[in-house]
Amino acid sequence: MVNSTSFLLLLSLLTFVPSCLCSTKFGGYLYPQFYDYSCPRAQEIVKSILANAVANEPRIAASLLRLHFHDCFVKGCDASILLDSSGSITSEKGSNPNRNSARGFEVIDEIKSTLEKECPHTVSCADILALSARDSTVLTGGPSWEVPLGRRDSRGASIKGSNNNIAAPNNTxxxxxxxxxxxxxxxxxxxxxxxxxxxxxxxxxxxxxxxxxxxxxxxxxxxxxxxxxxxxxxxxxxxxxxxxxxxxxxxxxxxxxxxxxxxxxxxxxxxxxxxxxxxxxxxxxxxxxxxxxxxxxxxxxxxxxxxxMGNISPLTGPRGEIRKNCRKINT
Known part of the structure; x- marks a missing residue:
C-alpha cells in the first residue's frame, strides 16, 4: 500500500527521470539538480573561477573542454584523467594523446579546493570536469546546456585506454x-x-x-x-x-x-x-x-x-568515490 506522500514522491521522480538524460545499468541517474540541496552554490563557484581563468588566459577554455573529452573516452566520465601516478596507478597524463598537451589541471585544483571549503566531500571531480567543459564553451561565446550531475570519481586510471580510445590527429x-x-x-x-x-x-x-x-x-x-x-x-x-x-x-x-x-x-x-x-x-x-x-x-x-558524451559510463550510487583531491584517490 502506497501512502499519499510516497505516491507524490514517486510521481515526481517518474516525471523527472526522462529529463535526467542518463540512467545507468546499475540504476543510478544523472540530473542537473543533483547538488541543489547538498551544495547549492556549486555551479556558481565553478563558473566564477573559470571566468577568471579564461579572462587571464583565453586558451584555457579549450584545454578544459579537451580534458572532459579525454576523460570520458577512457573508462567513462570518471575523472580518471586527473589522477597523478602513485602506488598502483599509472597516470593517463603520460599517454600519447595527453603527454605535453593535456593542461588546465591547476584550474580544476582551484575549483575543487574552493568547493571542498564550501561543501566538503560533496562535489565530484568528474562533475567539475563536466561543468568546466560547459562553462568554457559558454565563456567563449558558445551554447549552454543543463549538465546532468551526480557522477562519482574512479579509484583508478587506464593509460592503455587513453592510448587506444582517444582519436588521434592522423587516424583515418x-x-x-x-x-x-x-x-x-x-x-x-x-x-x-x-x-x-x-x-x-x-x-x-x-x-x-x-x-x-x-x-x-x-x-x-x-x-x-x-x-x-x-x-x-x-x-x-x-x-x-x-x-x-x-x-x-x-x-x-x-x-x-x-x-x-x-x-x-x-x-x-x-x-x-x-x-x-x-x-x-x-x-x-x-x-x-x-x-x-x-x-x-x-x-x-x-x-x-x-x-x-558526458553520460558515457558514469559511476553512480555506491561505485567510485568523491575525491578530496582530484589528483589522488582517498586514503
Whole structure:
C-alpha cells in the first residue's frame, strides 16, 4: 500500500527521470539538480573561477573542454584523467594523446579546493570536469546546456585506454568513427563535437604529416589549401619545432562559433582528423556544410552531443568515490 506522500514522491521522480538524460545499468541517474540541496552554490563557484581563468588566459577554455573529452573516452566520465601516478596507478597524463598537451589541471585544483571549503566531500571531480567543459564553451561565446550531475570519481586510471580510445590527429575517418561508436556516439556526434576545434591550439607534431609527404619531400596533402599550407610550413618545419603552437581556427581562434566548419570548406582545417570529415565520408561532409551554413544548428547539436558524451559510463550510487583531491584517490 502506497501512502499519499510516497505516491507524490514517486510521481515526481517518474516525471523527472526522462529529463535526467542518463540512467545507468546499475540504476543510478544523472540530473542537473543533483547538488541543489547538498551544495547549492556549486555551479556558481565553478563558473566564477573559470571566468577568471579564461579572462587571464583565453586558451584555457579549450584545454578544459579537451580534458572532459579525454576523460570520458577512457573508462567513462570518471575523472580518471586527473589522477597523478602513485602506488598502483599509472597516470593517463603520460599517454600519447595527453603527454605535453593535456593542461588546465591547476584550474580544476582551484575549483575543487574552493568547493571542498564550501561543501566538503560533496562535489565530484568528474562533475567539475563536466561543468568546466560547459562553462568554457559558454565563456567563449558558445551554447549552454543543463549538465546532468551526480557522477562519482574512479579509484583508478587506464593509460592503455587513453592510448587506444582517444582519436588521434592522423587516424583515418573510419578509425575515428569506430572510436566514437564504441562510446555510443554516432556520426552526427562526431562532426558536432569536432566543432570544439573552433577554439584552442594544436602542436606542429600533430599535423606535420599534412604538410610533408611520408617520403620526406615537400608535397603538401592535396586536401589542404596550398597557401595555408605554405604559411604553416614556415613555423612547422620538416623536423624540429614539435611543440610550436598553431590555432585550430585561424579566423576566430578564441571564439566558439561555426568558423571551424567554414574553414574546412575552404580546405583550411589544421588537422588531418578535421579534413577527413569533409573528404572521406559523404554524410559527414553534408553535416559540415549544414553547420557551416547554420551556426544555431551547430550550437543545438553540439549541446546535445556534449550531454550524450558526458553520460558515457558514469559511476553512480555506491561505485567510485568523491575525491578530496582530484589528483589522488582517498586514503
Amino acid at each position: 575517418f573510419q578509425t575515428i568513427l569506430t572510436k566514437f561508436n564504441l562510446q555510443g556516439l554516432d556520426i552526427v556526434d562526431l562532426v558536432a563535437l569536432s566543432g570544439s576545434h573552433t577554439i584552442g591550439n594544436s602542436r606542429c607534431t600533430s599535423f606535420r604529416q599534412m604538410l610533408y609527404s611520408q617520403t620526406g619531400n615537400a608535397k603538401v596533402e592535396f586536401t589542404l589549401d596550398q597557401y595555408y599550407a605554405a604559411e604553416l610550413r614556415n613555423l612547422c618545419p620538416r623536423s624540429g619545432g614539435d611543440q610550436n603552437l598553431f590555432v585550430l581556427d585561424y579566423v576566430t581562434p578564441t571564439k566558439f562559433d561555426n568558423n571551424y566548419f567554414k574553414n574546412l570548406l575552404a580546405y583550411k582545417g589544421l588537422l588531418s582528423s578535421d579534413e577527413v570529415l569533409l573528404s572521406k565520408n559523404q554524410e559527414s561532409a553534408e553535416l559540415v556544410k549544414q553547420y557551416a551554413e547554420n551556426n544555431d544548428l551547430f550550437f543545438q547539436q553540439f549541446a546535445k552531443s556534449m550531454i550524450k
